[in-house]
Amino acid sequence: MDDTAGEIRPEDDGKPRRVRADAQRNLDALLRAAMAVFATSGVDAPVREIAEKAGVGIGTVYRHFPQRSDLIIAVFRQEVDACADAAPALAAAHDPGKALSRWMRRYLDFIAAKRGLAAALHSGDPAYEILPSYFQKRLVPALQSLLDTAAAAGVVRGGFAATDLLRAVAVLAAPSQEMGPEHGRRMVDLLLDGLRYGAGPSPGA
Amino acid sequence: MDDTAGEIRPEDDGKPRRVRADAQRNLDALLRAAMAVFATSGVDAPVREIAEKAGVGIGTVYRHFPQRSDLIIAVFRQEVDACADAAPALAAAHDPGKALSRWMRRYLDFIAAKRGLAAALHSGDPAYEILPSYFQKRLVPALQSLLDTAAAAGVVRGGFAATDLLRAVAVLAAPSQEMGPEHGRRMVDLLLDGLRYGAGPSPGA
DNA sequence: CACATATACGGAACACTGTTCCGTTTTTCA
DNA sequence: TGAAAAACGGAACAGTGTTCCGTATATGTG
Incomplete structure (x- = not known):
């Protein structure tokens, strides 16, 4: 209802700081990598494989997607x-x-x-x-x-x-x-x- | 085709030794335990849980069912x-x-x-x-x-x-x-x- | 009945998962 | 420029399936 496509941000209110550029970049890379890996190896593919393909650490994956x-x-x-x-x-x-x-x-x-x-x-x-x-x-x-x-x-x-x-x-x-x-x-x-x-x-x- | 029900033995040929009684007993116990555990927790239930319910070690499970x-x-x-x-x-x-x-x-x-x-x-x-x-x-x-x-x-x-x-x-x-x-x-x-x-x-x- | 041996057992150890945690790095903004 | 907030990275943890091998035991024989 609130985010249909494009960049994903939790809120756009009067918060002083906006989302960091690298965070948004990594999130996009993660989604792209995950899409590719899921299509290739199925949804049971290891998280580490997705993190590697996206060029980020495992911690970053779990920062954006807790589970x-x-x-x-x-x-x-x-x-x-x-x-x-x-x-x-x-x-x-x-x-x-x-x-x-x-x-x-x-x-x-x-x-x-x-x-x-x-x-x-x-x-x-x-x-x-x-x-x-x-x-x-x-x-x-x-x-x-x-x-x-x-x-x-x-x-x-x-x-x-x-x-x-x-x-x-x-x-x-x-x-x-x-x-x-x-x-x-x-x-x-x-x-x-x-x-x-x-x-x-x-x-x- | 060869074993439809009852006790399960690989062969019944001229082999001198027959299947050890405890082996057959454990195999039956494993099948019963696995059936119960699968029904309760689904087929993703841990092998260790099945082994414990059957009262056998993990090695015994893998002896009878390599995978x-x-x-x-x-x-x-x-x-x-x-x-x-x-x-x-x-x-x-x-x-x-x-x-x-x-x-x-x-x-x-x-x-x-x-x-x-x-x-x-x-x-x-x-x-x-x-x-x-x-x-x-x-x-x-x-x-x-x-x-x-x-x-x-x-x-x-x-x-x-x-x-x-x-x-x-x-x-x-x-x-x-x-x-x-x-x-x-x-x-x-x-x-x-x-x-x-x-x-x-x-x-x- | 005693014994020798094939057979089976048990569980520690290994490899690989998802997940957590925290010191380090980077970005943002005053 | 500098300090604080935000995000990063990967080591460490917990829980899987699986392998391996020393130990225990059932079996058939003397």
Whole structure:
């Protein structure tokens, strides 16, 4: 609600000193390093590896993220934000149908990269309990606006809930068997074709 | 294929010495202790805790199960076997409809107790790759025979794949939100009611 | 029954985690 | 310029899984 993207600062009030430049720089480096390491080695990667890749000491990691889960959560939120923010950008750059399909691909890639994170989410650790709601809060409006715009333009059917679509893709992207990434893409394309079926300029009948 | 239940011995060939009694006793105690601890604390419980509960040293655990995952796999296989073996037992003790519904409840309880294990399965550790196929190999025939018997008796519709039902229950039992165990039971009952709908002695029309 | 030996046991020791702590360094601002 | 606040770095701690080997014991034989 208060920090959606960009630099992260706790407060901007009448405090005399502002956040030190090196602190902000290290925080950014940490988030970037963590994102890369999590994508490569999963969320169980050692903290020391992330610290080394970011070029900082271990103490610095724990200064910014008191618990290991705080770092995971920060990366997750940042990636959710990036995915959500992609929606208006795509809507401005493409026609409604293309914007919708491109965003779905974007979302699919996001989910597919979150293998290990899904396991962490359901691990029972209460630290992660806030993530699903954040996921919904940011992504549902993003997709809903794309859906509404596309429906208004007559390229897809209206009246379809963004939540259902998000959940469907998330489940489809799960690698239960050794089905490659092709599978997820085909299923998402199929879902979109389903939305296009029966679309028309006038929503009624 | 070779050891379905009961005592576990690697070979029974012409070897002069048979398995030492204390070894077998400790192995049984370990499996029992591991099952209890996994159910209580999840599959991430410390090995030392299991060793202590079984009344053996840590070295003994690793003598029987060289890797931590071997112990998890052994417990899992044992519980899958128990669930699969319950099918013919229930079929012999109850009428087809009752046997089917009781087994589904039994299976639901099995799945519901495996929270942490599901996370381990999808952790990418190749040691667990054999488990899903074992799961299918043992459980699909068990449920299929119950389904066929019930269909032949006319209490449920025929032509329903056991695999789909197993997967559906496994997904429904997953605690994505904070829905209690009641939710899983209601959904399973609903699935069974669905199977009963339109059932009759003659499958055609 | 006594004994020799393969077998199994137990737990100290090792390697590697996440996390805490505090002396040192750097940045900020008067 | 200088002092204080802020942040840094990494040694040290606590708790994992795993290995190793001296010790204890069950087994089969004379």
